[in-house]
Amino acid sequence: MENQHINSIEKKINSKKGILALLSKEPINVERAVRYVDYEKKLVKLQVELIKLQTWAIENNQRIIVLFEGRDAAGKGGAIRRITERINPRHMRIVALAKPTEDEQSQWYFQRYISQLPKAGEIVFFDRSWYNRAVVEPVNGFCTNQEYEIFMNQVNEFERMITESGTHLVKIYMSISKKEQEKRFYDIKNDPLKQWKMTSVDEKAQELWDEYTLYKKKMFSKTNTENCPWKVIRANRKTSARINAINYILSQIPYDKNIEV
Numbered sequence: 475m476e477n478q479h480i481n482s483i484e485k486k487i488n489s490k491k492g493i494l495a496l497l498s499k500e501p502i503n504v505e506r507a508v509r510y511v512d513y514e515k516k517l518v519k520l521q522v523e524l525i526k527l528q529t530w531a532i533e534n535n536q537r538i539i540v541l542f543e544g545r546d547a548a549g550k551g552g553a554i555r556r557i558t559e560r561i562n563p564r565h566m567r568i569v570a571l572a573k574p575t576e577d578e579q580s581q582w583y584f585q586r587y588i589s590q591l592p593k594a595g596e597i598v599f600f601d602r603s604w605y606n607r608a609v610v611e612p613v614n615g616f617c618t619n620q621e622y623e624i625f626m627n628q629v630n631e632f633e634r635m636i637t638e639s640g641t642h643l644v645k646i647y648m649s650i651s652k653k654e655q656e657k658r659f660y661d662i663k664n665d666p667l668k669q670w671k672m673t674s675v676d677e678k679a680q681e682l683w684d685e686y687t688l689y690k691k692k693m694f695s696k697t698n699t700e701n702c703p704w705k706v707i708r709a710n711r712k713t714s715a716r717i718n719a720i721n722y723i724l725s726q727i728p729y730d731k732n733i734e735v
Contacts, residue, residue, distance in 0.1 A: 513713040520720040521560040522735070528561045528597060530729035535594035537641040540723055541603040544648030545686060546676045547658035549709045553648065553719045554599050561597070570601040583607060583625055584632055592641065604629065608693040613685045614675055626696055633702045643702050644726045646719055647694075648709040652683050 531538055540557075542550040554568055569590045578586045584604060592598040602610070607625040611617040617625075637643050650658075659676065662668045679686070698704045705722045709715035 510713065513717065516717050517556060517720075520717065520724070521556075523724050523731070524557060524561055524720065525735045526731060526733050527724060527727055527729040528565060529735050530733050531597060531727075532562075532565050532595040533733075536727075537592040537594060538597040538644070538727060539592060539600065539636070539641060540597065540644045540646065541600035541605070542646050542648060542719075543602060543605050543609075544709065545650060545655055546673075546679045547655050547662065547671075548648035548650045549712050549715055550601050550648050552712060553646075553709075553716045554601055556716045557720055557723070558599065565595055566597040566599070567592075568599045568601060569603075583621070584628070591636070604632070605693065605697075608697070609686060609689040610675065612689055613682055614678070626692075629697055630699055630702070633697075633699075637701060642727055644723055645702060645704050646722065647690075647704050647706045648715060648719075649706050650709050652680065654710045655683075656680055 530536065542554060544550050551570075558566060558568065567590075571586065571590070574586065587604045590598060590600075604625075607617055607622060608629070612619075612622045633643060659672070659680070662672050694704055694706075707715050707718050707722070
């Protein structure tokens with residue numbers, strides 16, 4: 475049995491992906507490389523299931539929303555990229571809205587999100603969503619207390635209307651530790667290919683950690699409903715977080731697992 479285990483590790487390390495994983499980071503770490511090969515294998519299988527899910531949605535005119543929330547650098551964007559990289563781009567969208575314009579600021583808060591909701595046969599992924607007003611905006615002073623309270627009073631009803639109209643809504647929260655966030659910020663700041671990701675809001679995230687925690691708890695307390703529950707995914711390890719996120723999405727949508735793709 476032990477020899478079989480050793481042979482399995484050797485086979486993984488000697489593969490193309492294993493060698494790339496082994497050499498990708500210093501110091502060389504065999505255990506990490508094996509873990510990455512296993513992750514890649516699981517990811518491919520799950521991406522096949524995501525294609526089945528999308529095919530089912532297209533053929534049955536289903537509308538699907540998957541929203542990702544979480545602290546800055548929690549891995550929301552990375553998870554969405556792995557989820558969407560193999561599915562048909564003509565039948566899905568990734569929504570990451572910028573700061574609202576003056577016109578949008580004068581509208582009902584949910585209005586600009588309504589215009590982004592999926593049409594028949596479409597999956598929409600929100601990289602942050604209307605829940606900006608539940609955490610990011612009050613923590614950073616981007617909304618008034620009244621605006622916050624109005625949002626919290628309306629959001630469950632808003633989501634009830636969405637789901638009662640036949641749209642599937644999946645809510646995922648990526649959770650990381652303060653230490654892990656600090657490490658990721660350091661990596662972003664020191665990588666010229668990632669420095670653009672760092673914003674003024676990110677710069678204050680560590681300092682405001684406890685405030686974020688307070689509003690996050692309020693959000694869960696109010697909006698973790700039976701109709702639209704939250705799924706909290708531990709995201710300190712990006713690879714396992716991505717696998718868990720895909721597994722959860724697949725578990726929440728009643729797609730035909732036997733569909734031909």
